[in-house]
Amino acid sequence: MSQFIKKIFFVPAIILVAMSACNTPDPVYVLDKTPLIPLPLSVLASDEVMPLDAIGSVRTIGADERLKVITENFINFWEKHTQQKLIHVADLTHGGGAITIEIDKSFSQEQEAYKLKIASDKITVKGKTTEGVFRGLKTLEQIVFLSKLRGKTEFLSLPGGEVTDQPAYGYRGAMLDVARHFFSVADVKRYIDLLSIYKINFLHFHLSDDQGWRIEIKSWPKLTEIGGKTEVGGGEGGFYTQEDFKEIIKYAADRFITIVPEIDLPGHTNAALASYAELNCDGKATELYTGIEVGFSTLCVEKEVTYAFVEDVIREISEISPGPYFHIGGDESHVTPQKDFNRFMGRTLAIVKKYMKTPMGWYELINANISEETLLQYWAKTEDFSKLIHKKSKILISAASYNYLDMKYDSLTPLGLSWAGYLPIRKAYEWEPKTLVPDLDPEQIIGLEAPLWTETIEDFDDIAVMAFPRIIGHAEIGWTNAAQRKWEGYAERLSFHGQLLQALDVKYYSETEIDWK
Numbered sequence: 001m002s003q004f005i006k007k008i009f010f011v012p013a014i015i016l017v018a019m020s021a022c023n024t025p026d027p028v029y030v031l032d033k034t035p036l037i038p039l040p041l042s043v044l045a046s047d048e049v050m051p052l053d054a055i056g057s058v059r060t061i062g063a064d065e066r067l068k069v070i071t072e073n074f075i076n077f078w079e080k081h082t083q084q085k086l087i088h089v090a091d092l093t094h095g096g097g098a099i100t101i102e103i104d105k106s107f108s109q110e111q112e113a114y115k116l117k118i119a120s121d122k123i124t125v126k127g128k129t130t131e132g133v134f135r136g137l138k139t140l141e142q143i144v145f146l147s148k149l150r151g152k153t154e155f156l157s158l159p160g161g162e163v164t165d166q167p168a169y170g171y172r173g174a175m176l177d178v179a180r181h182f183f184s185v186a187d188v189k190r191y192i193d194l195l196s197i198y199k200i201n202f203l204h205f206h207l208s209d210d211q212g213w214r215i216e217i218k219s220w221p222k223l224t225e226i227g228g229k230t231e232v233g234g235g236e237g238g239f240y241t242q243e244d245f246k247e248i249i250k251y252a253a254d255r256f257i258t259i260v261p262e263i264d265l266p267g268h269t270n271a272a273l274a275s276y277a278e279l280n281c282d283g284k285a286t287e288l289y290t291g292i293e294v295g296f297s298t299l300c301v302e303k304e305v306t307y308a309f310v311e312d313v314i315r316e317i318s319e320i321s322p323g324p325y326f327h328i329g330g331d332e333s334h335v336t337p338q339k340d341f342n343r344f345m346g347r348t349l350a351i352v353k354k355y356m357k358t359p360m361g362w363y364e365l366i367n368a369n370i371s372e373e374t375l376l377q378y379w380a381k382t383e384d385f386s387k388l389i390h391k392k393s394k395i396l397i398s399a400a401s402y403n404y405l406d407m408k409y410d411s412l413t414p415l416g417l418s419w420a421g422y423l424p425i426r427k428a429y430e431w432e433p434k435t436l437v438p439d440l441d442p443e444q445i446i447g448l449e450a451p452l453w454t455e456t457i458e459d460f461d462d463i464a465v466m467a468f469p470r471i472i473g474h475a476e477i478g479w480t481n482a483a484q485r486k487w488e489g490y491a492e493r494l495s496f497h498g499q500l501l502q503a504l505d506v507k508y509y510s511e512t513e514i515d516w517k
C-alpha cells in the first residue's frame with residue numbers, strides 16, 4: 001500500500017477510535033484502554049493512530065552489546081507479529097518512520113524507568129539504562145500483541161500516546177524447583193520468555209534437594225552421576241552441566257532476568273548424602289529418595305569434609321553466576337540441632353562472602369547469627385519472625401498462602417498441594433507485601449518472589465497451568481504502585497491475556513473468577 005492510500009485508509013480508523021466511547025467496540029485500542037499488565041505508572045492517550053507499515057527501521061542511540069541483542073530480539077518479535085520488515089540502523093538523525101531506542105543517562109534516577117511514545121509515524125523508547133528500554137520494549141510488544149488480538153483481521157495500526165513507567169519494587173521474582181522434578185534447558189528458556197513479558201527480573205533456581213542434585217560440580221562429580229539420577233516418583237531425573245547453566249544465565253540476562261542459584265543446606269540434602277558416603281556422620285551413603293516428605297536429612301556438621309564440600313560447591317557455582325546473590329537454603333532442617341545449625345550457617349555464610357556474593361536464605365536463617373546484608377526470604381507464618389529480625393535486614397516476601405504457585409487454585413485443581421490453603425487468582429492478587437508481616441518496616445521489603453515447588457509438577461504444561469495466570473498478578477504487585485492496583489480493573493485487563501497465552505500455546509488455569517475474552 002502506498003503512503004497516500006494508507007493515509008486515506010486510516011482517516012476512518014481515527015474516526016472510529018474517536019467514536020468508540022459512545023459506540024460499539026472499535027477495531028483498535030485507545031492507548032489508555034489497552035489492557036496492559038503490569039499497569040504502568042501513567043498512560044496518556046493521544047488521538048494519533050500509527051499505521052504499522054509507517055515504520056521501516058529501528059535506530060539505536062547509546063548502543064552497547066546488550067542493546068544490540070535486545071534490539072534484535074525486538075525486531076524478530078515485530079516481524080513475526082506484524083509481518084512488516086524492520087532494518088536496524090545506528091544513530092541516524094531523522095526519526096520519522098522509525099522506532100528509536102535511546103539510552104539517556106540523564107533521563108531518570110531509576111534503573112528500570114522508561115518512556116514510550118507512539119506517534120502517527122514514529123515510536124520512541126527512552127530509558128536511563130538498557131534495562132529501562134528493555135522494559136519499555138516489553139510494553140510496546142504487549143501493545144502490538146493485544147492490538148493484534150483485538151483487531152483480528154484489521155490489525156493495521158497501533159494507538160498513539162505516551163507511557164511513563166517505573167517499578168514499585170526492585171526484586172520481582174519467580175522460583176523454579178528443578179530438584180523434585182527436573183526441567184530441560186528448553187523448558188526453562190520458555191518460562192523465562194513468559195516471565196519477561198510481565199517484567200519479572202529474578203529467577204531463583206532450587207538446584208538441590210532430597211530427591212535430586214541438578215548442577216554439575218566438577219570437583220564432586222558423583223553429585224550428578226548418582227544424585228541427579230532420579231526424581232519424585234522414580235523418573236529419570238537429570239542435571240544441568242555448567243555449560244547448560246551458563247546458557248540459561250545468558251538467555252535470562254538478555255531478557256534482564258537475574259538467576260539466583262540455591263543449594264539448600266544443611267537439610268534437604270539427601271541427594272548429596274546418597275552420592276558421597278563421607279558427608280554422612282556414620283560414613284554410610286543413604287539411599288536415593290523419590291518421595292515427598294521433608295525435614296529428614298542433614299549434612300554432618302561435625303566433619304571438616306562437609307565444609308570442603310560446601311566451599312567447592314559455592315565456589316564453582318559462584319564462578320559461573322554473575323548475579324549478586326547465593327541462596328543457601330536453611331529451611332526445614334528439622335534433624336540438625338539448633339546449635340549445630342548455627343555453627344554450620346556461620347561458616348557457610350563466611351564462604352558465600354569469600355566468593356563475593358550476598359547471602360540469601362529462607363527465613364529460618366534468623367535463628368543463626370546472620371549479618372545485616374543477608375537477604376531473608378519469608379515463606380510461612382511464624383510468631384518470632386518480626387521480633388527476631390534485624391531492623392536493617394532486607395526481606396523478600398514469598399508467603400506460602402499468597403505466593404506459592406504449587407498451592408491448588410481450589411479443591412478441584414488436579415495438580416499441586418494445599419497445606420497452605422487454596423490460592424485462587426483473586427487471593428494471589430489482592431494483598432500487600434508491605435503490610436503482610438506485622439512489625440516489619442516497609443522499607444525492609446525489597447520485593448516478592450513466587451516459588452513453584454514441583455512435587456506434583458512433571459512437565460512444561462504443568463508449570464504453565466499452575467503459574468498462569470497467578471504469577472501475572474504477582475508481577476503486577478511487584479511493578480505497579482499499591483494505590484493503582486484494584487482487583488476489578490486487573491480482572492478486566494487479565495481477561496484479555498488468556499488469548500495472549502493461547503497464542504503462545506501456553507496452558508493456563510481458566511476455570512473460574514475471570515471472564516476470559
Ligand code: ACM
Pocket residue numbers: 331332362379
Ligand atoms: C519452603 O517452603 N520449605 C521454603
